[in-house]
Amino acid sequence: MTTQEWKFTAKDIATKPDLFLSGHRACAGCGPAAMLRLIMKATRGPTIVTQATGCMEIVGSIYPYSSWAVPWLHTAFENAAANASGIEAALKVMRKKGKIKQEHIDVIALAGDGGTIDIGLQALSGAVERGHDFLFVLYDNEGYMNTGIQRSGGTPTGAATTTTPAGSVNPGKLEKKKPITEIMLAHDMQYVATATPYYWKDMLTKVRKGLEIEGPAFLHVFAPCPRGWRTEPAKTIEYSKLSVESCVFPIWEAVNGKRQLSTPSKLIALAPQKKKPVKAYLEGQGRFRHLFTPRNAHVLDEMQRSTDERWQRLLQKCE
Amino acid sequence: MTQKVKQETVAMNGDEAVAFAVKQCDVDVVAAYPITPQTIIVEKFSEYVANGEVQTEFVCTESEHSAMTACLAASATGARTFTASASAGLALMHEMLFVTSGSRAPVVMAVANRALSAPLNIHGDHSDSMAERDSGWLHIYVENAQEAYDSIVQAFKIAEDVGISLPIIVGLDGFTISHTLERVDVLSEDVVKEFVGERQFPMVLTHEGKTVPFKLDPENPMTMGPNALQNYYFEFKRQQQEGMNNALKRIQEVNIEYAKISGRSYGNGLIDAYQLEDAEIAIVCIGSTAGTLKVIVDQLRQEGVKAGVLRLRTFRPLPVEELQNALKKIKAVAVMDKSMSPGGLGAAVFNEVRNALYDLTQRPIMVNYIFGLGGRDYSPRDLRRVFEDLTKIAKTGQVEKQVNYLGLRE
Numbered sequence: 001m002t003t004q005e006w007k008f009t010a011k012d013i014a015t016k017p018d019l020f021l022s023g024h025r026a027c028a029g030c031g032p033a034a035m036l037r038l039i040m041k042a043t044r045g046p047t048i049v050t051q052a053t054g055c056m057e058i059v060g061s062i063y064p065y066s067s068w069a070v071p072w073l074h075t076a077f078e079n080a081a082a083n084a085s086g087i088e089a090a091l092k093v094m095r096k097k098g099k100i101k102q103e104h105i106d107v108i109a110l111a112g113d114g115g116t117i118d119i120g121l122q123a124l125s126g127a128v129e130r131g132h133d134f135l136f137v138l139y140d141n142e143g144y145m146n147t148g149i150q151r152s153g154g155t156p157t158g159a160a161t162t163t164t165p166a167g168s169v170n171p172g173k174l175e176k177k178k179p180i181t182e183i184m185l186a187h188d189m190q191y192v193a194t195a196t197p198y199y200w201k202d203m204l205t206k207v208r209k210g211l212e213i214e215g216p217a218f219l220h221v222f223a224p225c226p227r228g229w230r231t232e233p234a235k236t237i238e239y240s241k242l243s244v245e246s247c248v249f250p251i252w253e254a255v256n257g258k259r260q261l262s263t264p265s266k267l268i269a270l271a272p273q274k275k276k277p278v279k280a281y282l283e284g285q286g287r288f289r290h291l292f293t294p295r296n297a298h299v300l301d302e303m304q305r306s307t308d309e310r311w312q313r314l315l316q317k318c319e
Numbered sequence: 320m321t322q323k324v325k326q327e328t329v330a331m332n333g334d335e336a337v338a339f340a341v342k343q344c345d346v347d348v349v350a351a352y353p354i355t356p357q358t359i360i361v362e363k364f365s366e367y368v369a370n371g372e373v374q375t376e377f378v379c380t381e382s383e384h385s386a387m388t389a390c391l392a393a394s395a396t397g398a399r400t401f402t403a404s405a406s407a408g409l410a411l412m413h414e415m416l417f418v419t420s421g422s423r424a425p426v427v428m429a430v431a432n433r434a435l436s437a438p439l440n441i442h443g444d445h446s447d448s449m450a451e452r453d454s455g456w457l458h459i460y461v462e463n464a465q466e467a468y469d470s471i472v473q474a475f476k477i478a479e480d481v482g483i484s485l486p487i488i489v490g491l492d493g494f495t496i497s498h499t500l501e502r503v504d505v506l507s508e509d510v511v512k513e514f515v516g517e518r519q520f521p522m523v524l525t526h527e528g529k530t531v532p533f534k535l536d537p538e539n540p541m542t543m544g545p546n547a548l549q550n551y552y553f554e555f556k557r558q559q560q561e562g563m564n565n566a567l568k569r570i571q572e573v574n575i576e577y578a579k580i581s582g583r584s585y586g587n588g589l590i591d592a593y594q595l596e597d598a599e600i601a602i603v604c605i606g607s608t609a610g611t612l613k614v615i616v617d618q619l620r621q622e623g624v625k626a627g628v629l630r631l632r633t634f635r636p637l638p639v640e641e642l643q644n645a646l647k648k649i650k651a652v653a654v655m656d657k658s659m660s661p662g663g664l665g666a667a668v669f670n671e672v673r674n675a676l677y678d679l680t681q682r683p684i685m686v687n688y689i690f691g692l693g694g695r696d697y698s699p700r701d702l703r704r705v706f707e708d709l710t711k712i713a714k715t716g717q718v719e720k721q722v723n724y725l726g727l728r729e
Contacts, residue, residue, distance in 0.1 A: 046537035047537070048396070048535050048537070050392065057546075058546055061542050061544075061545040061546055062545065062546045062547075062548065063545040063546060063547040063548075063551050064551065066542035066545065068540065068542050069540055070537065070540050071535035071536060071537055071539075071540045071541055071543075072535075072540070072541070072542045072543065073392060073395055073535060073543045073544050074543070074544035074545070075388055075391055075392065075415070075418050075422065075544050076388065076414060076415060076418055078384070079384065079385060079388040079415075081385075082380065082384070082385035082388035082389050082392070083388055083389075083391075083392040084392070085350070085378055085380070085385070085388075085389045085392070086348065086350060086378070086388060086389030086390060086391065086392025086393035086394075086395075086396070086400075087392045087393065087395075087396045087535065089348050089350070089376040089378045089389065089393055089398075090347060090348050090376070090392070090393035090394075090396035090397060090398035090400075091396060092376055093347045093348060093374065093375065093376035093398065094347060094396070094397060094398060096374065097347070097374060099397065100397075101538075102537060105537060122381060122382060122385075123381070123382075123384070123385045123388070125381065126380055126381030126382070126385055127385075129381070130378065130379070130380075
């Protein structure tokens with residue numbers, strides 16, 4: 001396999017043909033759809049995409065239409081990584097037997113936070129343990145948005161969903177967000193990274209790095225969902241930016257377990273005064289609206305405290 | 320049978336016979352999870368992999384759900400694919416069995432038929448695959464280790480036929496066949512490879528008007544496993560029935576083609592009728608029970624009793640016409656079921672066979688015997704008693720109990 005010279009410029013993005021095509025049925029302002037279109041610009045050659053059931057699977061594949069200009073497979077909800085295992089195993093053996101012309105075909109598995117963090121975790125863990133050569137991209141919109149905005153293991157504390165509504169007793173979700181990247185790092189993976197569409201060059205670079213790794217790679221993309229978050233569609237990318245600026249979702253990459261902050265988060269680490277309060281990120285999100293009341297002020301304080309604590313812990317883990 | 324080729328006789332249990340057949344069929348991907356319960360099929364195949372005797376990518380998954388998923392995905396990518404499962408493992412695959420057949424992936428699966436919990440029991444009966452009756456898979460049930468070997472070879476040819484393109488279960492009775500050493504005649508690898516041939520793909524029309532093979536191929540990007548809503552889903556499902564219809568004919572052809580190279584055939588491929596032509600009473604069963612029943616029929620015939628056996632080899636697609644023709648003149652028929660449908664009128668095989676005969680003007684009186692659950696042993700004497708019951712029913716026209724439990728403490 002030849003490693004191409006690559007860097008992503010606005011011109012590259014504008015001129016490279018789309019592989020996730022327009023005409024899909026995503027909502028206005030959909031963060032995951034913007035992410036998907038962008039990450040497909042970072043492919044390096046023949047690529048097969050497989051997806052777990054979820055928003056992004058539904059919107060792009062309603063028969064007889066398809067938004068996919070690459071070979072694409074969906075089978076079920078909990079098994080995107082098992083799909084990738086089967087595809088990769090087939091490609092490997094058929095190449096050995098001379099049944100495939102292409103020198104190399106990349107495999108990308110895509111799943112939402114439910115399909116990754118909750119129901120899909122077993123298949124993901126198994127596929128990574130077996131060392132299949134594929135990139136797993138988690139698009140995290142922090143809930144089961146496609147099915148009606150239910151809580152997931154990726155939903156943050158305090159968020160109101162249809163299964164963790166803000167009530168007279170409970171201020172939204174009581175539990176913490178599951179630390180999926182830490183779980184994946186514990187698998188001793190060669191490449192684990194976080195990204196979000198506002199920092200698109202960073203995100204595309206990470207996609208390409210993940211593809212170039214021979215073996216499993218994991219990319220956690222934070223992708224705001226206007227419907228589920230009760231935010232203005234026009235502000236999706238702004239929330240993507242705020243998530244990093246408030247250190248709610250710092251971006252970093254870990255190559256062979258060595259973790260480094262990516263530039264936007266590194267700048268905050270170097271100049272802590274630039275770090276925005278969590279409130280700035282939460283404000284305007286309907287799912288957190290109930291927190292901006294005197295009764296729930298303590299929840300907001302706790303969210304700031306836990307965000308700071310996670311950030312400090314991350315800084316200690318970075319080189 | 321003049322073209323019959325030289326064969327080697329070996330001692331193998333049913334599981335080993337299956338693994339050996341898979342080895343000879345040039346399978347690209349085997350994905351399996353061998354623990355719920357474990358099967359010798361995958362262990363034996365792993366030895367072939369470890370010794371470099373096969374060019375197969377073996378994916379030892381973390382669950383049966385992922386095993387079936389990986390098989391489906393590999394098959395969609397163009398690979399010839401095999402897996403094995405049973406009991407709880409098959410039940411865990413349930414969701415993916417429907418996705419695999421709906422995706423028209425011709426995966427071949429051996430099921431060493433066993434019981435389902437609870438209570439926990441991993442011994443032989445047909446509860447596991449009967450629960451998958453409506454999953455859209457072809458079902459073939461074998462009588463012994465020899466037929467297990469032969470049927471796996473045939474299974475790839477049937478499933479991958481472009482007019483069928485459906486996955487297939489080859490069921491072999493847990494322990495009775497899977498773990499019992501038998502004499503098995505095997506063909507040479509070259510002969511098997513030639514018989515099975517390279518995997519063929521249905522050709523489909525793209526939106527650009529090109530005709531391309533139905534698989535994941537970067538040169539012809541295809542969206543596989545899409546959403547089909549109220550406006551298309553129904554048509555997809557109806558097409559699966561077409562595949563099943565085509566299989567009725569193809570299974571019979573493959574049975575004949577295979578006989579030409581091996582000298583072995585199993586009835587007409589769909590049903591295996593024994594002493595049925597002039598029979599007045601008969602037992603219908605699937606699997607290894609047929610072997611014992613044939614011996615009993617021979618004894619009864621010597622005693623002047625006109626008894627016969629029908630072994631239903633192909634359960635899906637159900638050979639309705641063959642069942643009608645074989646059973647219409649018989650006075651009383653007992654259908655043996657090694658599974659239950661609690662709350663229903665009898666169990667799966669009874670329901671199917673009785674349903675198939677309903678429209679005949681002349682049809683036998685039919686009774687159901689549920690037996691052997693959880694590996695409960697049944698003796699030739701037990702089975703002989705069923706024939707005795709049938710003789711009484713044929714004579715009197717009276718049925719005491721339509722659904723009976725054989726060998727049960729009540």
